[in-house]
Amino acid sequence: MILKRKDLLGLEELAAEEILGILDVAEQFRNIFDRPVRKVPIMRGRTVVNLFFEPSTRTRISFELAEKRLSADIVNFSASTSSLKKGETLRDTAENIEAMKVDMIIMRHGSPGSAAYLARVLKSSVINAGDGAHEHPTQGLLDMMTMRQRLGNLAGRNVTIIGDIAHSRVARSNIWGLTKLGAQVTVCGPPTMMPPDVRRLGVRVEYDLRRAVDGADVLNILRVQLERQARSVFPSNREYHRMFGVTEEVVRLLKPECFIMHPGPMNRDVEISSEVADGPRQVILEQVTNGVAVRMAIIYLLSGGDPGSLRGETD
Amino acid sequence: MDWNWRSIPAEYVIANVRVCRGGKLAKRRGFLHVKKGKVETVGVGEPTAEGFPTLDAGGWVCAPGLVDLHAHFREPGQEEKETIATGSRAAAAGGFTAVVTMPNTQPAIDNAGLVRYVIDRGLEAGLCRVFPTGAISTGRTGETLCEYGEMVAAGAVGFTDDGSPVAHGGLMRNALEYASMLGVPIVSHAEDRTLAGAGVMHEGYWATRLGLEGIPRAAEDACTYRDIELARATGAHLHVAHVSTRGSVELIRRAKAEGVRVTAEATPHHLTLDHSLCRSWSTMFKMNPPLREPDDVAAVAQALAEGVIDCVSTDHAPHTATEKELQFDQAPFGVVGLETALAVGITHLVREGRLDLGVLVQRMSERPAEIFHLPCGRLEEGNDADFMLFDPDEIWSVDPAALQSKSKNTAFAGQTLTGRVKATFLRGRLTWRDADGSLEK
Numbered sequence: 101m102i103l104k105r106k107d108l109l110g111l112e113e114l115a116a117e118e119i120l121g122i123l124d125v126a127e128q129f130r131n132i133f134d135r136p137v138r139k140v141p142i143m144r145g146r147t148v149v150n151l152f153f154e155p156s157t158r159t160r161i162s163f164e165l166a167e168k169r170l171s172a173d174i175v176n177f178s179a180s181t182s183s184l185k186k187g188e189t190l191r192d193t194a195e196n197i198e199a200m201k202v203d204m205i206i207m208r209h210g211s212p213g214s215a216a217y218l219a220r221v222l223k224s225s226v227i228n229a230g231d232g233a234h235e236h237p238t239q240g241l242l243d244m245m246t247m248r249q250r251l252g253n254l255a256g257r258n259v260t261i262i263g264d265i266a267h268s269r270v271a272r273s274n275i276w277g278l279t280k281l282g283a284q285v286t287v288c289g290p291p292t293m294m295p296p297d298v299r300r301l302g303v304r305v306e307y308d309l310r311r312a313v314d315g316a317d318v319l320n321i322l323r324v325q326l327e328r329q330a331r332s333v334f335p336s337n338r339e340y341h342r343m344f345g346v347t348e349e350v351v352r353l354l355k356p357e358c359f360i361m362h363p364g365p366m367n368r369d370v371e372i373s374s375e376v377a378d379g380p381r382q383v384i385l386e387q388v389t390n391g392v393a394v395r396m397a398i399i400y401l402l403s404g405g406d407p408g409s410l411r412g413e414t415d
Numbered sequence: 416m417d418w419n420w421r422s423i424p425a426e427y428v429i430a431n432v433r434v435c436r437g438g439k440l441a442k443r444r445g446f447l448h449v450k451k452g453k454v455e456t457v458g459v460g461e462p463t464a465e466g467f468p469t470l471d472a473g474g475w476v477c478a479p480g481l482v483d484l485h486a487h488f489r490e491p492g493q494e495e496k497e498t499i500a501t502g503s504r505a506a507a508a509g510g511f512t513a514v515v516t517m518p519n520t521q522p523a524i525d526n527a528g529l530v531r532y533v534i535d536r537g538l539e540a541g542l543c544r545v546f547p548t549g550a551i552s553t554g555r556t557g558e559t560l561c562e563y564g565e566m567v568a569a570g571a572v573g574f575t576d577d578g579s580p581v582a583h584g585g586l587m588r589n590a591l592e593y594a595s596m597l598g599v600p601i602v603s604h605a606e607d608r609t610l611a612g613a614g615v616m617h618e619g620y621w622a623t624r625l626g627l628e629g630i631p632r633a634a635e636d637a638c639t640y641r642d643i644e645l646a647r648a649t650g651a652h653l654h655v656a657h658v659s660t661r662g663s664v665e666l667i668r669r670a671k672a673e674g675v676r677v678t679a680e681a682t683p684h685h686l687t688l689d690h691s692l693c694r695s696w697s698t699m700f701k702m703n704p705p706l707r708e709p710d711d712v713a714a715v716a717q718a719l720a721e722g723v724i725d726c727v728s729t730d731h732a733p734h735t736a737t738e739k740e741l742q743f744d745q746a747p748f749g750v751v752g753l754e755t756a757l758a759v760g761i762t763h764l765v766r767e768g769r770l771d772l773g774v775l776v777q778r779m780s781e782r783p784a785e786i787f788h789l790p791c792g793r794l795e796e797g798n799d800a801d802f803m804l805f806d807p808d809e810i811w812s813v814d815p816a817a818l819q820s821k822s823k824n825t826a827f828a829g830q831t832l833t834g835r836v837k838a839t840f841l842r843g844r845l846t847w848r849d850a851d852g853s854l855e856k
Contacts, residue, residue, distance in 0.1 A: 211745060
């Protein structure tokens, strides 16, 4: 069994072998996308609830697609339609949903630790689809899947993550996953976007973008949360773009094979210039495709799926 | 004469105790003779008084009733968390005979009528002395001074906007100056809210790892510095609440050496726990100020031993289970502390050799009473017989459900502690007796 656990809460808790095992299964699912019928019956009769307390378009759609391609029954629940507005606690909401007999809950929530909380109080499997600035494990996995498709073994590879590291769950999941697989991670952004003691997570810190991209095999560019400008975390979009935006000029400094990732949605001409966003280095849409495959793999494995028996379904 | 817990007369003797006062634990066994609510004799050896019911306390420690300078009894307004009656019971169970209550109730204690209300409710409960502090500013809004004169006359023992800092330096200065005329301290909840921001735990490695917003040490230190300078400038008495950082410790140490009238307290949790506990996501480790780093914890404990920090205060902050069940960033700050304070001190400070038992008791009774000029805290002949008995060696496990407080939000749940309060007496009258009845041997 690849995943001997009930839940996927973060990459911090996974061993390298578990991560690689998930990515291998995800590759098998990726293969069925090129077939005319992109659906397998392996989750038939199982119910998955997508519980989204924060707005999300692509993560929610990606999970939904993954669930549909596995033939699961789906219920969507988002904050705007929930009873949370009436003051119900997360625990009450979750226990009510579980009482309706579901197998798995995918949750996005603004509070760090909320997925861990849910996992503790529920018997159903919980997949963390982003808990505040804590973790976004399926994003971390799809990022690593994309890197691995291009680079093979990630050990010794240089990955540079650029942006608001302090408030990014994507950065944290990337850091945990990549360092476990032996990659060298550099984080880059202004000091106001660096969390304290971040080096203790095993990363190199660079405030100068040009130095940070030197020797990189991959750039992973984080979305700038524009509302942080109001809190003076950075002076202006213009200045951010000038100092940390990945532009054609920055691309010219990269190794020829270095490619560019972005978890989306992009702020064009803030963290990434439009030319680069549409240019030959970016693999952003590959990430999106891989996202569905990774989520299928996670749902499948947490439901007790056996990768050996998957052969017949996906070949 | 036989001792009967159910009918303790006006005059009695507690024999076979080790008396703890003046910072020292007596080496020899002694006794306490109580007459009409007053201490008649504190003696060494066998009791000299005969013919009164006598309890053989089997060598337990007899100490002044403990005095807490910082507790939230939530009444009026948040009786679902605690009332003055339930808080008083928790105090008695923890060996306390006097508690200074915080004014951040709903409404805030910002006039003489409300001061009187808290005192009356305390008298009604009758389990410990309740000394209210008043708010620094009307409605705790940080804008205008309350009527300190009338409030002190009604029984307020100090002023604080605890729970919120006073952002306005000018108002803080006026509060200090005005209160100095009345001989009462201003208690500072030292926190620069613009630096604390949306923080929910200590800013450091664990906040980084957990993705939680941090509260930097500087939020506390900058405000401690300001308030010390205001105390220096006005000559007024500043009491710094719940010190949590090594930086604030150093500021207080220097200010004291320079003759500034500053006193300070630390909580049992800041003396013993650090921020790594937040990794469990348990909101029982969410308090303000937050649990800091091990070197802060060590500095605060060292300062208590040296007297730079004058006393242990609990910052007893009850919250309902529902509130504490929320996610870490949404749950309220604070933990209860009255019923575990002494044992936490014995377990983590005394038994680790960092503080003498006599000094711990002094920092929890005589010293806090002294700095707030409270008419209690000393176990001396002629004084009211406020005292408690504890077994310094009894080992017990903290069961939240067994707490007397209405709320069960303890940071020490499940911990095995050493030192157990066996009985508490207020003005000679029993207010708490350990349920296991082991005193009757």
